[in-house]
Amino acid sequence: MADTAREDSTRVAGVGRTALLVAAARAIETSRPDAPARDEYAEHFVRAAPGCADWPLRFDQVPDGDADPLWGRLARFFGLRTRVFDGFLLGAAADGCRQVVVLGAGLDTRAYRLPWPDGTTVFEIDQEPVLTFKQSVLNGLGAVPRASRVALTADLRRDWAGALTGAGLDPTRPTAWLAEGLVPYLPPAAELELLATVDAHSAAGSAFGYEVKSGVRPAEQRGFPIYAAVRERLGIDLLALFDAGPRPDSVADLGARGWRTTVHTPFGVAVRDGAGLRPASDDALAANRWILAVRSAGANTAPVHVPA
Numbered sequence: 001m002a003d004t005a006r007e008d009s010t011r012v013a014g015v016g017r018t019a020l021l022v023a024a025a026r027a028i029e030t031s032r033p034d035a036p037a038r039d040e041y042a043e044h045f046v047r048a049a050p051g052c053a054d055w056p057l058r059f060d061q062v063p064d065g066d067a068d069p070l071w072g073r074l075a076r077f078f079g080l081r082t083r084v085f086d087g088f089l090l091g092a093a094a095d096g097c098r099q100v101v102v103l104g105a106g107l108d109t110r111a112y113r114l115p116w117p118d119g120t121t122v123f124e125i126d127q128e129p130v131l132t133f134k135q136s137v138l139n140g141l142g143a144v145p146r147a148s149r150v151a152l153t154a155d156l157r158r159d160w161a162g163a164l165t166g167a168g169l170d171p172t173r174p175t176a177w178l179a180e181g182l183v184p185y186l187p188p189a190a191e192l193e194l195l196a197t198v199d200a201h202s203a204a205g206s207a208f209g210y211e212v213k214s215g216v217r218p219a220e221q222r223g224f225p226i227y228a229a230v231r232e233r234l235g236i237d238l239l240a241l242f243d244a245g246p247r248p249d250s251v252a253d254l255g256a257r258g259w260r261t262t263v264h265t266p267f268g269v270a271v272r273d274g275a276g277l278r279p280a281s282d283d284a285l286a287a288n289r290w291i292l293a294v295r296s297a298g299a300n301t302a303p304v305h306v307p308a
């Protein structure tokens with residue numbers, strides 16, 4: 001398996017490589033005694049990708065610990081984000097969603113990690129090289145999903161709904177959707193189109209968790225410690241990969257479509273949960289917002305705005 005996975009990994013480039021960064025962060029977080037979420041598969045993706053040989057996989061391999069902007073702070077952020085969306089999706093499943101769609105799934109292993117109710121199907125959408133690499137690593141581990149799993153290749157900037165319904169998604173049944181770490185890479189029009197597509201395929205009782213960046217001006221943030229560390233140490237220029245267009249207020253759009261939305265900041269969640277993530281100066285994480293939305297049977301037209 002190692003050779004196959006290594007060959008497949010060489011095609012994971014550009015924005016696809018950001019999935020490896022998140023997997024490494026989840027591996028590190030998994031090694032903490034107080035891990036916010038555990039992903040035992042994460043380290044295997046990093047081990048299988050040759051360009052990541054010098055990346056740490058455990059917190060005790062991070063020389064500066066929490067002071068390291070990349071494998072300390074950013075990893076803590078990803079760990080907390082994982083826990084928030086794990087809880088949100090499992091809550092939606094408990095409320096009756098038996099279809100889960102992970103948009104920009106990357107190396108997300110929720111289909112394998114989480115205790116889904118019987119009859120759940122998890123659909124994952126990403127680029128072909130990312131999904132092929134992921135599959136080869138999981139096959140090599142003999143991993144068995146805890147739900148039916150359907151992996152789909154699509155470009156989320158274009159029409160992807162047909163692939164999903166063609167693969168079995170039933171829009172008349174409630175669905176739990178997730179777009180974690182995806183939206184900033186999409187052009188603004190594609191973000192709104194993605195929301196419209198989710199909305200059009202969501203029966204009452206559906207749920208949608210996603211992440212946006214609010215008020216990011218890439219040119220002003222190049223020197224921010226997290227972006228600089230990811231660029232200089234991993235060769236991933238996140239700000240260049242983010243779409244530079246002004247972001248739409250997709251939260252208001254969703255509210256106007258009748259979804260009940262709540263907006264959370266990572267620091268607000270960290271304080272609430274007693275997690276060790278605090279604001280810093282020139283903080284790339286200050287712009288992140290986690291949106292948790294539910295489509296109830298009744299209409300709710302009150303818009304909810306992302307705080308500035």
Ligand SMILES: C[S@@+](CC[C@H](N)C(=O)[O-])C[C@H]1O[C@@H](n2cnc3c(N)ncnc32)[C@H](O)[C@@H]1O
Nearest residue numbers: 016018019022104105106126155156157180181
């Ligand atoms: C930062 S990673 C996040 C992966 C995963 N959601 C997680 O949190 O671990 C972003 C993912 O979005 C995918 N992606 C970005 N733009 C995409 C597009 N236009 N179509 C399909 N996938 C896309 C990338 O390939 C990558 O796997």
